[in-house]
Amino acid sequence: MSSPPAASTSTPTPPFSLWRIAIPAFAPSLLFGLGEGAILPIVPLTARDLGASVPMAALVIAMIGIGSLFNNIPASMITMRWGERWAIVAAGVWSGLGMLLCVLTSHLGLFATGCFMVGMSQAVYNLARQSYMTEAVPIEYRARALSTLGGVMRIGMFAGPFLAAAAVHAFGLWAAYVVGIVAVMAAAAIGARIPDLEAPPVPAGQAAPASTSIVSTLRDHRRVFLTLGIGVVLVSAVRASRQAVIPLWADHLMLAPSVASLIYGLAGGIDMLVFYPAGKVMDRKGRRWVAVPSMLIMGLAMLLMPFTSGVVTLLIASLAIGFGNGIGSGMIMTLGADHSPRHGRAHFLGIWRLMSDIGSSCGPALLSLLAGGLSLAAGIAATGLIAFAAAGMLGYWIPRHGSAGGKGRGVAR
Incomplete structure (x- = not known):
């Protein structure tokens, strides 16, 4: 009589869970955001202490964004x-050195250089983190x-100024940078412990793909960059402008600075509460179900904002802007991940992030130009129209079924 077959000793692979990878995946982003959030309100104050004029102090804080803009391609x-793993570590260390x-410096030029270094590290970190999570x-x-x-990075950016405020109250302006250094170095330490990704396998019977470059990536994916990519530029312009729209219109209504700050903070709170449900909708129903409403809500709120006349109406419009922006959290990263190729993904995402940063730089500049040449109301309304244009482009060019047909699909490792 034959004996029964031996039971298999292999165990089924457990289903994927975001909670299982929460600390290695999201803790560095929380800490990196906290570190940057800690220093952002302090940078212009430090620049003024070092002798900068008000316009020069504004330029110094802009060096962070400029550093990110110009480093997207080198980051790829x-x-x-x-x-990805060592790029994340390097970004944290470089940001810490910049802070x-x-x-340590008392020279305004070197201080601006440190801010530029923080922006450089931001580009490397964001690209490497996105590339890693995509895979x-x-x-x-x-x-x-x-x-x-x-x-979670927005949560860190939100919490950072509060930690910095406590440190500055106790020790002085320099303490905010210490908070930032500790946070970004902790992000680097956790990043060093995430597992390396395996190279994408080459299908049987196929030759290994040729190496890619920025030029070849631009050529091979020019249709995506010239269609959906332009929509991403518009989305980024609207998002960046919203940060100036609320405080500027509150000032136009002659509200107290404390009231303006409260309205801005409440809008930011709504922004942070809805990112996960929005991501779930994108996974279940498709990217268009969130991307298009996000821009329509923000566009409508900005078109209506010039008609607000007091605290309550401005608060309603601001909360709508926060909600629209919040449900779009991760939208640009997700669309970039969907369309990125497995081989040469970092080059694709570097160009994608460059387009996003161009929009982020041009949006507030256009708002300023229109506000100065026409009126603040005209500038805000124009931003709302840009949001509608972005909604139209996203609605037309985003694939109607899920993601980009599974292109760039990653596997859990």
């Missing part, structure tokens, strides 16, 4: 060369993962 090369330079998370969880990634 760094990530391709070192891999340390800000603390490490199954596509059916991608939008939730990237929305959460963007959401």
